[in-house]
Amino acid sequence: MGATIEIRSLAKTFGVGTGAVHAFGPVDLTIHSGSFVSLLGPSGCGKSTLMLMIAGLLEASEGEVFFDEEKVAAPRTDIGIMFQDNTLVPWRTVEGNVALQLELRGLDPRAYAARIRDLLRSVRLEGFGGRHPYELSGGMQQRAAFCQALVHEPDTLLFDEPLGKLDAMTRESIRTDLQTLWMKQRPTVVFVTHSIEEAVQLSSTVCVVTPRPGRIGRTIDIDLPWPRDLEVKASPAFTHYVREIQGIFHDYGVL
């Protein structure tokens, strides 16, 4: 089970003086251990900024973040992180890229050979371990990046629109992978997205973020059965959640 993340009065302002941009907050939020929380909002609302502050990769202007009551003061190294633009390097193969996560941590990738193989198989990349990223489709690259983010067995995962640049079919299939993993291991997941449907399908809780300066406008627990397959997505309850959130964005003037 993953960490419990406490966010207290967190805010971010970029720049100083009259040119300063109040990007985000203040936000108070508790992300419970083992939950899948989506930060759902329009582009530019600061949801990625919030994710970076949770990871300790960006300093907050005000407020604090706690991982299991431990204050975040430096980049967290016990997390797995994924961005919209993947962090695969072009000079390494798929396997080499997954191993890069380990090598940067000073771990011996040979000790993880079986885990790397299993991970690649779990996202249907068996047989592609020796290929370079440029030989793969966008969806396969993102699957490889997924393995890279997971190989060191983090129990907290931070995803910043990892499916943002993929086509609808590929998105659907990677969502299923993601959901399967989460149901099996129950890490704490923070998932930044601007797709309402994606947030409702994957999350135990959806945090609706307001336009800039971003705040958590509403927190909605999604009470739908798992796994959220096509049948669940076709159900009236699913549609109800999507409509409800669309209504909220409509009130914000976004939709």
Place this chain on the structure above:
Amino acid sequence: MTMVSSSMPPEPGPIIRAVTAAALAVWRSWPFLAFFIGFFLAWEYAVILFKVPGYILPTPSEIVRRGWADIPRLIDYTLVTGMESVLGYLLAIAVGVPVGVAIAFWEPLRRTVYPFFVSLEMVPKIAFAPLFIAWLGFGLLPKVIIVVLVCFFPVALNSIHAFGSLSDELTRFCRSTGAGRLRTFWKVRLPAALPQCFVGFKYAALNATVGATIAEFMGSDQGLGFYINIATGNMRPDLAFAGIFFLTLLGLALFGCITLAEKLLIPWHITQRRH
């Protein structure tokens, strides 16, 4: 299945494949070859047709004949100019890359030395050549220094750019692993910087022979620049052209080496990929 495979033509051997590939390459480049040969034929016959005197413009065949007669000296001087170019070039890389890394990673240098370098880039470095000849004489050293001077800036400026432009995502990814600066440098920053570094290396390779030749024009008793200078002074354009031909070979060899190094070091880069 056996029926099908037995009716297939046999796999060609490696020699046949290589010959086929070479023949194909020649066939594909025939427009270039035709133009190349046509150019020299046109030169040859234009000189004969218009009765251009040999001390103004010799024919290509004359250049080959006279050059061949002086081949030991031409080879000797090619080695001299080659030594100056290669030494200066390697020295420029050995100094330019670390300087580029230092400026890319250290804020105070980026605020002081970097703008100074950018403004120096506007100065035609070759204008310093007479000064170095005056200070250091006719030997190898002033030529090497001039080559360093014309090669250093493209190397250093491209290195600054190369090491200072890792994507936000990769920078954050590295930080989230807790890797130290040194490990991040070897595993990520250095390989990521190589393609841009090679842009500078290639540009500098073109400069290297130019620098060495001009330095020899200004004060020297050997080398291809010296040879061309003397030949022109003696109204022997045939020998000057022979010297230019060897300079071209030298430049091609240097550029070929750096292109090969690029192929070996960054085969993954988009400029190196086949298909």
